[in-house]
Amino acid sequence: xxxxxxxxxxxxxxxxxxxxxxxxxxxxDFGGQYNQLIARRVRECNVYCEVHPHTLSLEKIRExxxxxxxxxxxxxxxxxxxxxxxxxxxxxxxxxxLGICYGSQLMAHLLxxxxxxxxxxEYGKTEVKVDKSSLLxxxxxxxxxxxxxxxxxxxxxxxxxxxxxxxxxxPVAAMELPEKNLYATQFHPEVMHxxxxxxxxxxxxxxxxxxxxxxxxxxxxxxxxKSVREKVxxxxxxCALSGGVDSSVAAVLLSKAIGKQLTCVFVDQxxxxxxxxxxxxxxxxxxxxxxxxxxxxxxxxxxxxxxxxITEPEKKRKIIGEEFIRVFEEEAKxxxxxxxxxxxxxxxxxxxxxxxxxxxxxxxxxxxxxxxxVDFKEIIEPLRLLFKDEVRNAGRExxxxxxxxxxxxFPGPGLGIRIVGEVTEExxxxxxxxxxxxxxxxxxxxxxxxxxxxxxxxxxxxxxxxGDERTYDYAVALRAxxxxxxxxxxxxxxPFEVLQKVMNRIINEVKGVNRVMYDLTSKPPGTIEFE
Ligand code: XMP
Numbered sequence: 102x103x104x105x106x107x108x109x110x111x112x113x114x115x116x117x118x119x120x121x122x123x124x125x126x127x128x129x130d131f132g133g134q135y136n137q138l139i140a141r142r143v144r145e146c147n148v149y150c151e152v153h154p155h156t157l158s159l160e161k162i163r164e165x166x167x168x169x170x171x172x173x174x175x176x177x178x179x180x181x182x183x184x185x186x187x188x189x190x191x192x193x194x195x196x197x198x199l200g201i202c203y204g205s206q207l208m209a210h211l212l213x214x215x216x217x218x219x220x221x222x223e224y225g226k227t228e229v230k231v232d233k234s235s236l237l238x239x240x241x242x243x244x245x246x247x248x249x250x251x252x253x254x255x256x257x258x259x260x261x262x263x264x265x266x267x268x269x270x271x272p273v274a275a276m277e278l279p280e281k282n283l284y285a286t287q288f289h290p291e292v293m294h295x296x297x298x299x300x301x302x303x304x305x306x307x308x309x310x311x312x313x314x315x316x317x318x319x320x321x322x323x324x325x326x327k328s329v330r331e332k333v334x335x336x337x338x339x340c341a342l343s344g345g346v347d348s349s350v351a352a353v354l355l356s357k358a359i360g361k362q363l364t365c366v367f368v369d370q371x372x373x374x375x376x377x378x379x380x381x382x383x384x385x386x387x388x389x390x391x392x393x394x395x396x397x398x399x400x401x402x403x404x405x406x407x408x409x410x411i412t413e414p415e416k417k418r419k420i421i422g423e424e425f426i427r428v429f430e431e432e433a434k435x436x437x438x439x440x441x442x443x444x445x446x447x448x449x450x451x452x453x454x455x456x457x458x459x460x461x462x463x464x465x466x467x468x469x470x471x472x473x474x475v476d477f478k479e480i481i482e483p484l485r486l487l488f489k490d491e492v493r494n495a496g497r498e499x500x501x502x503x504x505x506x507x508x509x510x511f512p513g514p515g516l517g518i519r520i521v522g523e524v525t526e527e528x529x530x531x532x533x534x535x536x537x538x539x540x541x542x543x544x545x546x547x548x549x550x551x552x553x554x555x556x557x558x559x560x561x562x563x564x565x566x567x568g569d570e571r572t573y574d575y576a577v578a579l580r581a582x583x584x585x586x587x588x589x590x591x592x593x594x595x596p597f598e599v600l601q602k603v604m605n606r607i608i609n610e611v612k613g614v615n616r617v618m619y620d621l622t623s624k625p626p627g628t629i630e631f632e
Contacts (some may be wrong), residue, residue, distance in 0.1 A: 105122075124312045126150040126169045131203050133174030137448045138588055139291040139302075139487045145172070146303045147314035151486075155185045162194070169310035172204025172291065178218075179203065179210035179251050186211070190463045197282035197309045200249060204516035205285030211278070212259035214282075221427075223249035223270050226294055235265040235277055236308045237284055237301050247274075247288035247295040248303065254287060282309055283555055292589055314388050318491065322354070322498045325483050329358040330483070336440030339433050339477070341367045341425065342395075344373075344381030345511045347445030347484055350496040352385070354483055355443050357499065364394040365445075366432045368425060371401025372524070374517030375533040375542065381583045384505065398428055406518065408524040412560075416632035417524065421514040433477065442477040447484045447589045451512075489587050509553050511589070518632040522560035527613065528575075532558040534578045534611045539603050543581075546599045552590065555632045556607075557620075565615035567608075574615035577607055582629055590624040 118431035126143050128150060130136040136152050143150035148168070155172075162170070170191070175348040176368035189211050200208040206216045227249040231238040266286070284305060289441065290298035306312045313599045318453035328610055338353045342365040345517065355363050365385060369378040377398070386395045407420050433439040484492050489510060496506035512518055519536075520528045543554060557578045565572040584590035604617040620627075 125167045127167045128152040129155050129169045131173050131175035136173040142291045146306045148312045149304050149316040168312050172200040172360045174202030179206040180217045199305050200285035209255040209284045215257035216258035217256050219254040220539050222252045232265040236305050241297045245297050248292045249288050318494045326358040338441045339439045340443040342367045346508050350446040367397045368428050369399050370404040372517045375537040421517050440478045441481050443481045518630050519557040529615050537608045538606045542603045549628040552582050552584040552607045572615040576616035577614050578618045578620050580620045592621045
């Protein structure tokens, strides 16, 4: 399947042909959940970074001439027979290497250290004591909170290595061999729970790899526009526009690249937020500021019929995803000879759908795969390697108005995954009304900076009393999380009086609800959406 890894690797190919001018850091993927997150953190340091499988040859690495290499985490044991590994010669290339979690254990294992099952697994925020004389930790607090997630550990560092961090469980929470520019951390500097993780990565990139920081989001936008133009030629392109940040940025990016060769189809599948269909039409339709071919398809009943009686979350996602594709197919046929389909898939969608070697958490509908009978030549996913805030920055770079760019994310399957259990028209109405009240009150209270918040409908009905009558109605769950990467998230602290006001209004104004709850769960272990 073609996905615009070409936007980035198109540039990379260019680098292969001509001299490599821009600095590059490579992430070697050993199957961890956070491989792209590491790349994105490095890009945040203004150094271009891309992820490659651990099968990338040594020869290729030499050719690419990176300033640094990072080994990711992974689910295996470094000493296991079938575990992913790498040629030991990589440590002789003279290129700085940072091993993270499994990557650190692999480095230790390959260089003669001792890796074994830890007496106790460490999971979560852990206090780590660091040696401030290390280049990685020079400006880090001596005792710092880091994110640990491991069952194995390095019991003994390889000969010549210095231990540069410890925890009560880990005798080697970090180690290094500065003469060879080899560094390793058992914890994950890339996740936000590691409070000074960004500083550590920045130290690696700037102090160990000696990067100067020559990468910016504008490069991504320019390169993507160029590579889309080349790819599409004079072809016709159909864009699945949902009105959310991702597909809006993808649509504007495409329209800048190929103008009227692009037709945007907006499917109102009856699972959108209250009034959203009309709002999207107002922005992207003929009266809006963009020069696009815009088609709105109203197919609410068709989706409700397909979803009737279905309660299993993955099945619901698959149905919604496939029905989407069908609708596009039909529209494409009407338009005639469509060559490409554009989707606003972003990186967390990809990783959580288990396309790498990580475990499947959810199959996000826009990466659920295409049915065999699809008529498009190829799929274009220009944002596939970006995280949400990188997508917003790309949007700003494109001059998209702030109110659109900073819009809350809304999942592809829409309210379908915010209604636990069977989806019905009535439940959609309930969750739309509750959510609209919630959003209105958050705005009225002037609360800013919330990551993502919404109302969901639980599948729980319980007994209540209203007036003198017994009720047996649904419970609405309010959710609000703060997150920067959508891979991890914390529950937001919304003032109690605001929550109470929302609760009062929902109970009074939304028929069918007699209980309102506030979801405190962080991610992990929860996910942001309910299904
Ligand atoms: P979860 O629930 O996986 O959500 O913690 C992480 C982020 O992804 C959004 N999300 C989706 N976005 N298609 C999308 O385009 C999907 O199928 C999908 N499922 C979840 C979710 O709203 C949150 O921002």
